[in-house]
Structure formats: structure tokens, C-alpha cells
Amino acid sequence: MGGQQLFQANPPPDPSELPNAILDWRIQLDTQNYLSSKELHAIQEFRKAANYIAAAMIFLKDNALVERDIRSEDIKARLLGHWGTCPGLTLVYAHANRLIRKTKQEMLYIVGPGHGAPAFLSCLWLENSLGVFWPGYGRTKAGLVKLIASFSVPGGFPSHINAQTPGSIHEGGELGYALSVSFGAIMDKPDLVALCVVGDGEAESGPTATAWHGYKYIDPAESGAVLPIVHVNGFKISERTIYGTMDDKEIVALFTGYGYLVRIVEDLDNIDQDLAASMQWALDEIHKIQKAARSGQPLVKPRWPVLILRTPKGWGAPKQLHGEFIEGSFRAHQVPLTEVKNDPEERAELQRWLTSYEPRKVLANGEPSAEVLSVIPEEDHLKLGQKKEAYASYEPLDVPNWLETGLVAEKGSEASCMKTIGEFLYEVVRKNPKTFRIFSPDELVSNKLDAVLRHSGRNFQWDVASRAQGGRVVEILSEHTCQGMLQGYTLTGRTGLFPSYEAFLGIIHTMMVQYSKFVKMAHETTWRQPCGSLNYVETSTWARQEHNGFSHQNPSFIGAVLNLKPTLARVYLPPDANCFLSTIAHCLRAKDYINLMVGSKQPTPVWLSPEEADKHCIAGASIWRFASVDDGIDPDVVLVAIGVEITFEVIAAAALLRKLAPDLRVRVVNVTDLMILAPQGSHPHSLLDADWDNFFTPDRPIHFNYHGYPQELRGLLFGRPRLCDRVTIEGYREEGTTTSALDMMLQNHTSRYHVAGAAIRGGAINNDKIKVREHELISEIKHMAAKDSEFINKNGDDPEGSFDLPKF
Template structure:
């Protein structure tokens, strides 16, 4: 064979050959006679009624109770919705109701497959919660007709669960986040159980895979519990799911490895008995774990329950359509009878399908019969659609007076923004031991916020040093899980903080956007009360990530926030520690916003006293008279700093220009609230035109030294009056490596030399004395920049004194 070596690989193991002993870890229950005959009849009636309503919502605009044969004109012009997951969601909802009615358990229902809105809306109508919040959908014939005919039509409920859906705290349109949200929701809510349905398609996502570890951050003495139900129906839009291809051994091995007790619910002939027994067992296990922890004898590494529920996709719908299998296949995912309006054969199938639920018996005159009502909790506050945690439970924080924590300004004073706010947050934690948490992707100490750990510590129950200590910090190296937990914690009434390296906050970009959509819709309801803001602290910024290199240099999350609905978006770039204190105190008190605070963990000058910082932050921007010529009066040019390090370069440039060309009249402006810059009326914070022109002048050149991408700022400024071509902008140019701090500024044209050059060039247009020296000064500035660059590459460090506080004496 010409010297070729052939290796015989061992064949991969056959999963079906896993040892039978693995199944010993699966929970076995006696499921006979858990429900009485009466209970069984009532639960089945409830399921049939809800399944009927869910199916009818997808198809019918008229004849909503099928009181005669369905005609073409009865069917909606556009068929939208997802039938496949609905029967499973209804099944769980029915048994949650039964369990709540029996035990009085406080419970939230969190739905991963958010496209199963028909199932949830049907159940909400049956329990009367829909009519409570939306009187037009009262529990009568008119309300039911409006629900069915209006679904996924203009003016009706959309095809996904959203903030208009009573009881919801999760939209679910983007899959993968329900489990993290559920764990956040039960933190510091000791009596609450979050019933979380995770679809088997959703279970394939990375965020869900990590969120299975969420219970390891739940202290059963202080918090509630999550009961996950993995709904395995086998198919996504057009393919099998991973979980659907796993047998019982594999599923049991996987979740046992995660640390759960596994119960598989799959007896289709007796599914109600099976699920009733399983949910009662699961709730009993939860109570056992909680009772042990709350009596002072906690179970070390308790094994929480998880249910694996196997049912056919689209269960109860058409078996076959045009000879093709539908029930139990991907064809049931959305609309099983897509041509029912035009195709008489499909219309006949729809008639048969909907009539099979006997709606005339279950919903006579458009009202649920007594069997159905007997399943629903009697007390309104226990109904899944009326839990106050989901819409009206905000607890304002006791926020300390930040001025007492301010840094006195003396010559050369420097402070790390993060260290200073770390001390402040330590006090916030002490004052709010049950309503404030920090969710951090393992960067708290690195970002110099570790003062919060002084008393409270972390809340990692699998660590012997942390468990049962009441820690307020959740650290898990998964931005997705931190974001999900923060969302659940915030939407159930509390306040959180998410600190992160700047470059990696973008990992949760789309999660944040999905959350903003939920909050936007919440604003448009009359019954949802405000909740705390989502608060991000972005540190370890590109300007001081010269040691970690290019991969850690990325300020793009700013742009993600800017693009949100203006009513929600807030971006702050406080220039020093006192301004950061003012900003954090404000954001922790604010409601319903998405706040991004960008700062530095490295020591930087404290430019403003606490009182000055307070006025500056209230204004959002101000002229820094100490760095301006003649306190900024009659300037030739305006220099603007937006961000900690780039503002330092503006101040350094102003000092340099005083020496090199004192005849240039410079006004220095700092912007701490980015949103003031947009055209008047485009954002609640945007300055009116007169105030904007007073700050930036009517006609003088303006140079912005901006922390983010220049294009973001150009977009924000677009539409401002009288800008013309007098604005120049520099910011992060996507240039960087492992280098020095000054070299990062040089590479991205945000250095003092670049700022000064722009100032000279702009000032020369209005000052003849500057004009005659312009070329000479610009040449000298470029020379100085080149000499510094050569020094950096020769010595591996910035020239001594580069970041000393500039002097204007």
C-alpha cells in the first residue's frame, strides 16, 4: 500500500446499549386513581374546551362555535398560528389549575414556546383572566367570538405571547430564554413556584443548555422553585428535534447528570393520571427541599424535579391531510389545514376536527360548563393569569444618598469609577437584602466591583463557601443566563444590575431587544404597572483593554441601545467617578428603562466635585469652564468628550493647545447623557434647539471625541439644525491589538494629538491668528504623535507622564 498506514477505529457506542441501570434513576410512580372519575372527566372537559378554542382561533372569523357547517367565508383570509405545541401547553395548564385549586400553591406559568399563544389565550379566557384585564374578551359568547375571530388579525392578539397576555413575563418569540427567566422570577419569592415549559426545539439552544444549572443558584431557604417540564413532541418546523431522537436512557442520563430527579410522562392512554401524579410528586419534592432548608437542616446539593413530557405534535388535530401524516409530524407545527378556505376537502376536515371537541356541550351559549369551571382555582389571586408578580409587584429600592459617597476633588485626584460605585452598591445591598441582586458573568472582581462581596458574598449553592449565605451576587459564565435571570427578577418587581466587560455584552443583544419589545407593549397596556429598569454597567472598555487585545475591544452594545424605542433607551457615559455615582443612583431608582452605563475600572481623574457632578448629570452635558479658554466664551471651536478615556484626551488636547497656540479660543463640552444629542423631540432627553445651540454654538466647528462607533453618533446628530459640515467625529475605528493605552488612542484617531489637530483646523476658519499658524501647529502635533508612537514600540509602554492630570495654570 505504498507505506500507507490504515487505522481501524473502534465503532462508536450505540446509545441503546447504555446500561439498564441508568433507568434506575428515573422516578417511578403509581399513577392509578390519582384523579377520581369526576376529576378526570372535568380535566378532560377543560382540555377539550381549550384545545377547541385554540384551534378555532387559528381558522375562524365567523361561526366561532361551529353552530352550522363551516363555509369558506367563515375562515380567515390569512391563517396564522402554531397548532403543534398547543395541546401540550393546554395539558400542562389544566393540571396546573387542578394542582393550584387543590394545594393553594402560588404559581407562575412561563412558556418557552411563545408561539403557543392560542393555547394560553384559550386557558386565560376559560379562567376569566382575559376578561378581567380586557373587558371586551369577557367570559361570554361575545367575548369568545371576539377572541377567536380577532386572533392574529389586525386589532387582535398576536400569534406570540407578549405583554398583552395576562400572567406572562416572557415573550418566547426568540427561543431559549424561558428557563433563565423562570429562575430569576423565583429568587427572593419563597412561596412561588415557576412552572416552566421548555419545548424540545428550544432545548437545543445554548442558553437553555446552560440555564439547566440555574437551580444551583437557588437557595431554597430564601427563594421559590422552578418546575421545568420539557415538552418533547419530536419536531421543529421541518425536522426532528434532538430530544425527540433520545430514548429514555439518554434523557435520564442527561438530566441525572445535570442533577435533577427525572420523571418521564408518556402514557398517552392515561396521560391525565400520569401528569397529575407527576406534578403532585414534583411539588412534594420541592416542598421537602424547602422545608429542610427553612428548618435549618438543608439538603446538600438537593436534586430538584424535572418532568419530561412526551406527547405527539399537534395531538388531537388532523391525522392525515391529502394522504400525508400530520399529527405527530412536523406538518402539525403551524397550520395543519393551510388551504381550508379554498379546498372543500380540507374544510370538511376542519369541520370534523373542531366538532370532535363537542363545543356545543362544553361551551353552550359561549360559556364554560360546570365541569370546566371546577378545574379552575376559585380565588382570583391564585389564577395563573392574575398573579400580581407578573404585572403589579414593583418594590422601589432604598437607594443611599450618593453625595455622601462622593470623592472630594483636590489637585490630581484620581479614582476608579468601578471601585467607587462598588462601595456604593455594597450599601445598596445592605439596605435591600431581598429586592436587589447583581447578575455577573464571572467578571465582578475583574471589574473592581468586589466591594459588594464584603458582606453578602455570592449565591452559588454548589459551593460550600457560598451556600445558604444569602449572597446577592449571581456569577455564572453565561451572559445569556445572567440576562434571563435579570429579566425574570426585574419583571416580578425587583431591581438588578448586570456588569460586564464591554466587548461581551453584545452576546445578549437580541435578548435585550426581545425584552425591550415586551416592555414597549407593557407600556401600551392599561393594567401593567411599572417595573424596575434593566441596568447594564459596561466596563473594561476598549480604551483600556490594550492588555487583552483586539478581541476585547468592541463598544457595539451602545448602538444596540440607541436603536431601541426612545421611550425606553438610556445611554450614559459618565466622565468620572462622581458622575458615575450620580448615574448609578438615578438608574437604580428609574422604572421601565433600559439603562446602559459605560465607564472605566482604571483610576482616572475626578474632574467634578460631587455637587458639580450632580448638576452636570442632571443637565446631561455642560461646558467645562476650567478646561476652556475664558470659560468657553466666544469660542473658535468646540471640543466634545463623550466617555471616560476619550474625554481625558480632549482635556489633554485643550491643555496642549494652551501651550502651543494660546490664541485659539477653545470651548470644552462633556456629554454624559448621550440621548440629549438627538434632534429635538426624537427622545425624551433630547435638548430643544435653543439649548443645543447655546451649548454647541450656532456656527462654530464642533469636534466630537466619542467612545463608540462614529457612525452611531452621526445617526444620532442627523437632523439637528445648522450642523452642515461643521461637525467632525472620531471614535472607535475597529483598530486595536495588545499595545499601550495611548497607542489605542493613536490607532483610533481619538488621541490628544488628533483632537488638537481637528481643533486647529476648525479654529482657523474663524480666527485669522490661528489660520496663519495652522499648518505649522498641525505639523508639530503630527510629529509629537509619531515620536510617542516610536517610544511606545521601542519601550513597550507609554511615555512617562502621559496620563498625568493636565494642568491649565
């Protein structure tokens, strides 16, 4: 009997009957005889085998099949792993296998409780996916012994699901992101269902709470579906979970309010019948919604299914020990028998526990029984551990030739970097209608990237104006959800872009770091194929957030990327619109990086032609001869500009110095690729020391005017020879308010006056003509800065002409 036929529709309750009537919204199914006795027994045998292997992995280094009594020397020196979630994960895996085998449904298995790695690995071994990617772990007794003995020891699989785990696109180390990753994974993959297990501890997190709205951004005509299973086992490390204290009425009310159809799976005596019927019902509901949308008669605001799976914490572990409850308590969260190596009573309990799974029957001679194998999909491409979407599905973008559309106006004309790349992104969207999306936290128009909306609009299915329009923009005011969706979309072969106000990218700092760790391990895993880069556009920066004030001024995300593994990290600060076009075109083609691009939405000068910008970006830095004295030959001081508004101040300082101190020989260098500054050999892009000297000289003073925090740049430069006494750095000093653009530069010592002052001090060291006038010149420059500051405070605006194009 199919799940759709079992569904009993209930009308919404009368508001006067709430809250008790909310229970009428529970989905009721007849589950008693859903599986045949043969199917039921096979599922139970699979679960026994998987749970045995998972538990053995936590404890045993020898005697892998318990062919004799367990001794102290059989126990690992360190007991690592989390048993508490494992029985639920193997239960879901077993039923996913049955459903895939029956329906041929394409599925990914995304696990929120990533610390349940033993459960995932045991199922991968049973279906032989582990052996396909890691031949030493084949489906033989030798492979099983190796899996059990090497888990959570050096050289073996770690205690968390990671990139070395076949079938995985999510680690789950930092909880809260599995659901949003799942939504990203199924976008533009209409035949795919992401089976997402959300732990009840994870469900307490803010990112998970917001991600429940993810279906409001899924068009069932063009994308697949997520089947969330909330695993409510009641406990965290030492405390009850919120969901574990909620009764059925509260759970149903919560998820009904989110917009879901709720099925609670909790019949422990009949759990396999219950879950089998429930998963079939959920898949039928998904197909019903998709069929309606794909036949041109979409359901308005469809209610997608969610399963609430209630099982005891650490189900199957010893119920009590030493007078304390184990199963069904927080003590089963990690290792239930912590003293098993030294305590004979605990070893005897472990013996009873492991043998209760009948390993000699379900894993006779170290190989799965025929009944266990009968649950597993027959086709390799359908097995959860061998889905190409998880490791080898990258589709390169058709990236337009930006040189054909670059700004060819006269140098010094102004353009917004964001408006310019917005037009370019419009073409990217047009050329890549199924492989490119923009994930934006409600700032696309504010950041002046709205040109893309001319083609496709937003993909907000709950908004009548956006529904079923094929929009390429997902705009939700949750950075966490945008990040999770971007990760899922990227790791399943597509390419995305995350534009944001600069100050608020820090919200997803740790998510980005977690992702980078996944990619780092993927680099070291030979069977993992490349995927697109994670691309951030950081705009509305502190330098032009004088209108929103101090709270919106924070460039710290640059430092977060700088701290990543050098093979992954890329930070670009293009100085104008043409350079930004070159940069974004490169980043959209690049693979396996974390790309951060920092720019401005306000009109700023276009310093370089398209051809010049292309060369500049390829090199990562160049000497700007037009702003330098004698093309920068034999300078007294080197001024380095890094960042859009910062570059303007350096150019303005160079022009000012031509008037005040014509005898000072200034070289202006612009850096667009921040990583070239790192010590030779420390980053793939870092300059050789000889090239460094060609840019910055071996011995002349250098002043860096930098968009980010000065300490970041000091750390990046550390290790370059001969820098200690000749480098000064200014950047964002945590100073600002609602003020003028020039005042922001003055307050943070990045203004043209501060740059000119640093140039005079540095130039005086080797230029006697400047040395004799040093105090006079510095005093004059300080006076000019004070007068401008006084004007700003009095008039609330910058002096007229402050941002006119500097003239040389």
C-alpha cells in the same frame, strides 16, 4: 395518594452496569387511579374546551362555535398561529389549575414556546382572567366570539404571547430564555413556583442548555422553585428535534447529569392520570427540599424534579390528509390545514376536528360548563392569569444618598469609577437584602466591583464556601443566563444590575431587544404597572483593554441600545467617579428603561466635586470652563468629550493647545447623557435647538471625541440643523492589539494629538491668527504623535507622564 408516598427511591447504579442501568434512575409512580373519575372527567372537559378555542382561533372568523357547517367565508384570510405546541400547553395549564385549586400553591406559568399563544389565551378566557384585564373578552359568548375572530388580525391578540397577555412575563419569540427567566422570577419569592414549559426545539439552544444549571444558584431557604416541564413533541418547522430522537435512557442520563430527578410522562392512554401524579410528586419534592432548608437542615446539592412530557406534535389534529401524516409530524407545527379556505375536503376535515371537542357541550351557549369551571382555582389571586407578580409587584429600592459618600478630594485626584460605585453598591445591598441582586458573568472582581462581596458574597449553592450565605451576587459565565435571570427578577418587581466586560455584552444583544419589545408593549397596556429598569454597567472597555488585545475591544452594545424605542433607551457615559455615582443612583431608582452605563475600572481623574457632578448629570452635559478659554465664551472651536478615557484626551488636548496655540479660543463640552444629542423632540432627553446652540454654537466647528463607533453618533446627530459642514467625529475604528493605553488612542484617532489637530483645522476657519499658522501647528502636532508612537513601539510602554493631570 400523595406524590411523595408514590416515589420509589433507587440507589445510583453501579458504574460497571452503565449505560443500561441509568434507566433505574427514572422516577416510577403508580398513576392508574390517581385522579377520581370526577376529577379525571373535569380535566378532560377543560382540555376539550381549551383545545377547541385554541384551534378555532387559528382558523375561524365567523361561526365561532361551529353551529352550522363551516363555509369558506368563515375562514380567516390569513391563517396564523402554531397549533403544534398548543395541546401540550393546555394539558399543562389544566393540571396546574387542578394542583393550585387543591394545594393553594402560588404559581407563575412561563411558556417557552411563546408562539403557542392560542393555548394560553384560551385558558385565560376559561378562567375569566382575560375578561378581568380586557373587558371586551369576558367569559360570555360575545367575548368568546371576539377572541376567536380577532386573533392574529389587526386589533386583536398577536400570534405570540406578549405583554398584552395576562399572567405573562416572557414572550418566547426568540427561543431559549424561558428557563433562565423562571429562575430569576422565583429568587427572593419563597412561596412561588414557576411552572416553566420548555419546548424541545427551544431546548436545542445554548441559552437553555446553560440555564439547566440555574438551580445551583437557588437557595431554597430564601427563594421559590422552578418546575421545568420539557415538552418533547418531536418536530420543529420541518425537521426532527434533538430531544425527539433521544430515547428514555439518553434523556434520563442527560438530566441526571444536570442534577435533576427525572420523571417521564408519556402514557398517552392515561395521560391525565400520569401528569396529575407526576406534578403532585414534583411539588412534593420541591416542598421537601424547601422544608429541609427552612428548618436549618438543608439538603446538600438537592436534586430538583424535572418532567419530560412526551406527546405527539399537534395532538388532536387530523392524523392524515392528502396522503400525508399531519398529527405527529412537522406538518402540525404551524397551521395543519393550509388550504382550508379553498379546499372543501380540508373544510370537512376541520369540521370533524373542531366538533370532536364537543364545543356545544363544553361551551354551551358560549360559556364554560360547570365541569370545566370546577378545575379552575376559586380565588382570583391564585389564577395563573391574575398573579400580581406578573404585572403589579414593583418594590422601589432604598437607594443611599450618594452625595454623602461622594469623593470630596481635590479636583484632579484619581479614582476608579468601578471601585467607587462598588462601595456604593455595598450600601445598596445592605439596605435592600431581598429586592436587589447583581447578575455578573464571572467578572465582578476583574471589574473591581467586589466591594459588594464584603456584605453577602456570591449565591452559588453548589460551592461549600457560598452555600446558604444569602449572597446577592449570581456569578455564572453565561451572559444569556445572567440576562434571563435579570429579566425574570425585574419583571416580578425587583431591581438588578448586570456588569460586564464591554466587548461581551453583545452576546445578549437580541435578548435585550426582545425584552425591550415586551416593555414597549407593557407601556401601551394600561393594566401593566411599572417595573424597575434593566441596568447594565459596561466596563473593561476597549480604551483600557490594551492588555487583553483586539478580541476584547468592542463598544457595539451602545448602538444596540440607541436603536431601541426612544421612550425606553438611556445611554450614559459618566466622565468620572462622582458622575458615575450620580448616574447609577438615578438608574437604580428609574422605572421601565433600558439603562446602559459605560465607565472605567482604571483610576482616572475626578474632574468634578459631588455637587458639580450632580448638576452635570442632571443637565446631561455642561461646558467645562476650567478647560476652556475664557470660560468658553465666544469660541473658535468646540471640543466635545464623551466617555471616561476619551474625556482625558480632550482635556489633555485643550492643555496642549494652550501652549502651542494660545490665540485659539477653545470651548470644552462634556456629554454624560448621550441621548441629549438626538434631534429636538426625538427623545425625551434631547436638547431643544436653542439649548443645543448654547452648548455648541450656531455656526462654529465642532469636534466630537466619542467612546463608541463614529457612525452611531452620526446617526444620533442626524436631523440637528446646521451641522453638515462643521462637525467632525472620531471614535473607535476597530483598531487595536496588545499595546499601551496611549497607543490605543493613537490607533483610533482619539488621542490628544488627533483632537488638537481637529481643533486647529476647525479654529483656522474663523481665526486668522490660527489660519496663518495652521500647517506649522498641524505638522508639529503630528511630529509629537509620531515620536510618542516610536517610543511606545521601542519600549512597550507609554512615555513617562503621558497620563499626568493636564495643567492649564
